[in-house]
Amino acid sequence: MTEPPLTEEDALARALAEAEAAARRGEVPVGAALLDAGGGLLAADGNRIRELRDPTAHAEMLVLRAGAARLGNERLIGTRLFVTLEPCAMCAGAISLARVARLVYGATDPKGGGVAHGARVFDQPTCHHRPEVARGGAAEAAAAGALLKAFFAARR
């Protein structure tokens, strides 16, 4: 079944809603949404590390796996991934392996990011597929960052 196309703003808003839902579950509030080549929503989810007792259950990994299952193909050709936070090295590696065409993220993550910081996975000669990378709007980035900040402040 084909879903109606979403704009990139809609997709980032959906990712943010998933991050808010993750916070309500006691998870680090990061959310992701994956659009298929036609712009329809393939999958959306937030972190579920604690719930699933799975160290790999970042929002990005969950939507990549769900999207591949839904398409019946381990290569997500033409898809676009929207995430509230800069992906870590694990997720950036998975995004490359899955052949995602375009990555849009909200807040930057100097402490744990693997796209614009640290491992810079897509910039390495060992990276065999590099998605287009773009930042979401300033408002979305601020909202995603504020959610994370509030979450960690409440835990101190």
Place this chain on the structure above:
Amino acid sequence: MTEPPLTEEDALARALAEAEAAARRGEVPVGAALLDAGGGLLAADGNRIRELRDPTAHAEMLVLRAGAARLGNERLIGTRLFVTLEPCAMCAGAISLARVARLVYGATDPKGGGVAHGARVFDQPTCHHRPEVARGGAAEAAAAGALLKAFFAARR
């Protein structure tokens, strides 16, 4: 239930057997074995990317997820991971997130590795847990490399 302890040589041999089984399934032949803090086998598996239609189904990811499920804990404190090939950036990121204590791998992977090549995930300031890293014996590395070479030669 506690499994009897394995030596590191036994664990690497088990990983190699999983790589051979992966080749028979038509998967890129990489295998992994995870030992718990007492040295018992927690999980062992090989690549299942095609079988599961899952771009993240590398041997390392499967055993980390299975080990966490078995322990009921997303942190694999004190565990040791044995892999036939140098892990990629995705798997290295997952190994760090899972708090694996020690990583031993066989063949080196200059084209796709993320430990001693490319992203060098554990060497980044964004990496918050670095496992001990060691290479397996020369014979195990040669056997793991030969398996990969034969697999790719047969596909040409």
